[in-house]
Amino acid sequence: MTSRPAARPRVPNFSSGPCAKRPGWTPAALADAALGRSHRSPLGKAKLKQAIDLTREVLRVPADYRIGIVPASDTGAVEMAMWTLLGPKTVEVAAWEAFGSEWVTDALKQLKISPRIHQTPYGVLPDLSAIDTKHNDVVFTWNGTAAGVKVPNGDWIAADREGLTICDATSAAFAQPMDWDKLDVVTFSWQKVMGGEAAHGMLVLSPRAVARLESHVPAWPLPKVFRLTKGGKLIEGIFSGDTINTPSMLAVEDYLDTLRWAGQIGGLDALHARADANASVIHDWVARTPWIANLAVDPATWSNTGVCLVIADADVLAKGDAVVARVAKGIVETLEREGVALDVGAYRDAPAGLRIWCGGTVERADLEALVPWLDWAFAQEKAKLAQAA
Numbered sequence: 515m516t517s518r519p520a521a522r523p524r525v526p527n528f529s530s531g532p533c534a535k536r537p538g539w540t541p542a543a544l545a546d547a548a549l550g551r552s553h554r555s556p557l558g559k560a561k562l563k564q565a566i567d568l569t570r571e572v573l574r575v576p577a578d579y580r581i582g583i584v585p586a587s588d589t590g591a592v593e594m595a596m597w598t599l600l601g602p603k604t605v606e607v608a609a610w611e612a613f614g615s616e617w618v619t620d621a622l623k624q625l626k627i628s629p630r631i632h633q634t635p636y637g638v639l640p641d642l643s644a645i646d647t648k649h650n651d652v653v654f655t656w657n658g659t660a661a662g663v664k665v666p667n668g669d670w671i672a673a674d675r676e677g678l679t680i681c682d683a684t685s686a687a688f689a690q691p692m693d694w695d696k697l698d699v700v701t702f703s704w705q706k707v708m709g710g711e712a713a714h715g716m717l718v719l720s721p722r723a724v725a726r727l728e729s730h731v732p733a734w735p736l737p738k739v740f741r742l743t744k745g746g747k748l749i750e751g752i753f754s755g756d757t758i759n760t761p762s763m764l765a766v767e768d769y770l771d772t773l774r775w776a777g778q779i780g781g782l783d784a785l786h787a788r789a790d791a792n793a794s795v796i797h798d799w800v801a802r803t804p805w806i807a808n809l810a811v812d813p814a815t816w817s818n819t820g821v822c823l824v825i826a827d828a829d830v831l832a833k834g835d836a837v838v839a840r841v842a843k844g845i846v847e848t849l850e851r852e853g854v855a856l857d858v859g860a861y862r863d864a865p866a867g868l869r870i871w872c873g874g875t876v877e878r879a880d881l882e883a884l885v886p887w888l889d890w891a892f893a894q895e896k897a898k899l900a901q902a903a
């Protein structure tokens with residue numbers, strides 16, 4: 515019988531977003547927030563500009579790419595890009611989990627632009643080589659958070675492309691190498707990976723994306739929060755901190771805090787290394803544990819942020835989907851009740867299982883302490899099944 519572990523994770527926050535705050539975070543990190551001040555005041559604008567500048571520095575965004583702070587988190591940034599850029603070319607959308615599927619719905623049912631859809635079940639990537647990245651516009655997620663499946667690299671994207679690539683990178687930026695040369699639009703939010711407060715989206719545009727914005731007038735109406743051009747020219751102010759509408763200066767301060775922390779620990783390389791080391795704790799445990807398996811089939815696609823796991827125990831699987839779901843739920847509830855892991859259930863539309871966040875704000879020691887609890891919680895579920903039999 516698996517015995518009850520003695521040690522506990524110091525921080526039990528393994529949620530896939532909002533993610534754990536950076537190590538050592540306390541509300542004192544927000545003491546300098548420009549609260550009660552206008553975001554258009556010199557102080558407010560300077561903070562917004564600093565958030566853009568530090569984003570560029572930490573993520574090593576090319577100097578000729580624009581970075582803007584936009585409304586409505588990552589969803590706002592992706593939809594802003596889709597609504598303002600798509601139309602002139604055939605659009606291909608790749609989706610392998612819930613979030614990518616939202617962009618399929620947007621293209622198909624809202625924009626009605628008859629996209630070519632490359633959709634696969636949870637756990638496997640579509641055949642990316644089937645996408646005509648040379649001629650068409652492409653919308654895809656770099657890391658499918660609900661499946662724990664990432665694209666391994668940008669090699670499948672044509673360097674001499676005529677279309678644009680629109681990449682939802684919210685659970686990849688700050689954790690996985692981004693192939694900037696292959697990406698024309700990159701979006702992400704503050705609460706993911708860096709553990710900032712949720713509010714705003716980040717919209718990164720290549721010069722080619724800007725050229726499209728300035729030369730193309732969408733066939734559909736654009737609400738004010740999506741408008742990036744005026745009189746056919748890019749509104750440059752948006753990309754230096756003159757936001758379209760009012761941002762939360764509290765959230766801005768928190769984002770600045772976590773970006774400064776990133777700088778202190780060694781920048782992007784350190785963030786990548788932390789996520790890799792964290793994810794390897796889970797992947798190594800999965801490799802030696804027969805009752806659990808990775809949802810992502812191909813190891814080249816294994817995420818180092820939201821690692822998604824499914825039950826692989828033959829006895830449990832033999833009892834059918836409802837029992838598998840009950841066992842997964844039971845593990846999640848036990849871990850939560852014990853206060854050793856919070857929010858580790860699979861995404862609501864994903865196959866039943868666990869999802870454990872491994873991004874850079876999580877401490878490796880906490881994941882190491884969690885692993886014995888996972889075995890223990892599963893043993894409790896097996897005992898319940900044996901009793902019921």
Ligand SMILES: Cc1ncc(COP(=O)(O)O)c(C=O)c1O
Pocket residue numbers: 530531586587588589590613614655657658659660682684685703
């Ligand atoms: C890949 C992906 N896209 C989009 C979203 C939605 O992000 P937001 O809530 O920041 O709009 C998420 C959130 O988990 C995500 O993981």
